[in-house]
Each structure stands twice: as structure tokens, then as C-alpha cells.
Amino acid sequence: MTDRVRLSKRMSRALRHDPARIGVELDAEGWTAVDALVAALGVTRAEVEDVVRNGTKQRYELDGDRIRARYGHSLPGRVELPVADPPSVLFHGTSPTTAGAVRREGLRPMGRQFVHLSSDEATARRVGARHGGTPVVLAVDAAAAAASGVVFRHGNDDTWLADAIGPEFLSAR
Structure with missing residues (x-):
């Protein structure tokens, strides 16, 4: 397993399922400060940005100094994504x-x-x-x-x- 995959799994747990485990708080739409996530995971911002940019499933979204998982949450609250017309x-x-x-x-x-x-x-x-x-x-x-x-x-x-x-x-x- 590559370092990118390992970090993506850790980010997934923090941003989709159990942020309290590492002391990160998410707002109502699933956002948290990138700096808070970086500090909690003990990684660099560049490593987090690499996972966001190069991850195979586009699981994460960066918006300035905020980050969130786009989907797959088991937490209360709801990440709202735009409505779209699906394929048939x-x-x-x-x-x-x-x-x-x-x-x-x-x-x-x-x-x-x-x-x-x-x-x-x-x-x-x-x-x-x-x-x-x-x-x-x-x-x-x-x-x-x-x-x-x-x-x-x-x-x-x-x-x-x-x-x-x-x-x-x-x-x-």
C-alpha cells in the first residue's frame, strides 16, 4: 500500500466517520481547517493536497483553508452537493x-x-x-x-x- 493510500484512509476516517478520534471538528457541511487536519494527522499540507489532487476517487474537496470529504459520511449532518441529472x-x-x-x-x-x-x-x-x-x-x-x-x-x-x-x-x- 502506498503512502498516499495510507494517508487517504486516515483522512477518510477523520473526515467521513470519526473526527473526534483525532480531535478534529467538522462544521455542519463537513468542513474543517486544513491546518487542524494536518496537525492532527502529523503530516504536511503538501501531503494532504497530494491526496486531494491525485486520489483515484476524488473523495476530498479543498476550498481555501478548508477541507472536507465529498461523500460517504456516516456522521450526523449532511454534506450537500449540487443536484445533477444522472445518466439514464x-x-x-x-x-x-x-x-x-x-x-x-x-x-x-x-x-x-x-x-x-x-x-x-x-x-x-x-x-x-x-x-x-x-x-x-x-x-x-x-x-x-x-x-x-x-x-x-x-x-x-x-x-x-x-x-x-x-x-x-x-x-x-
Whole structure:
């Protein structure tokens, strides 16, 4: 594992899941001072900026002297990202043990702020494989969901976010 990946994982925990563990406070939209994060992690600003600039998943956002994770939070509060029109089809990878419940009940954010969707099937397959076993990939009729009022937000090049997706918009791949 590279130093950049290690630091990204540490930043993720601090900015998405457990800022108190390292003594960092986030505002209502998930922002904290870059200097506070740098000091708490014992790294340089240049190293943090390198993760933001060169990370493969565009997880972080810098705004002057502030930084936040763009998506994936399990903390209270909500990071608001701009509403965007999704592609006509998106994908969600899940484990075989939860696929049945998802088909019946739809996609819910569970412990996160949003449901995470992938713009391509291969990414969804990789995400679903993290849960163990052969992943189940579901296609999401995002065009129909958006037409029915589901709000989509663009997390990064590969990730789309929604509050929930009803089962009527899901089909197995």
C-alpha cells in the first residue's frame, strides 16, 4: 500500500466517520481547517493536497483553508452537493446475502448519508465484491427514478448519490 493510500484512509476516517478520534471538528457541511487536519494527522499540507489532487476517487474537496470529504459520511449532518441529472442507467453492487432485501425494499443509505451508485458496471462489481463473495450488480433506471422525483447528486466521476431508490427502478444484471 502506498503512502498516499495510507494517508487517504486516515483522512477518510477523520473526515467521513470519526473526527473526534483525532480531535478534529467538522462544521455542519463537513468542513474543517486544513491546518487542524494536518496537525492532527502529523503530516504536511503538501501531503494532504497530494491526496486531494491525485486520489483515484476524488473523495476530498479543498476550498481555501478548508477541507472536507465529498461523500460517504456516516456522521450526523449532511454534506450537500449540487443536484445533477444522472445518466439514464447507473449501477449498484451488493453482496448476495443482501441482494434479495434490496430487490424487495430498494436501496437505502443505511449508515451513510446517501445511497452510492456507480456510473459503470465494473465499478459496481468492485464495490460489491468488498462485501465478500461474488457480487450482485443491479442496474438502476436512473432516468425513470429522476422523472419520478428521486434527486441525484454527482459525488465524483464514478459515484452518484441519492437519498433512496425504490425497487421498481432496479433490475439484476
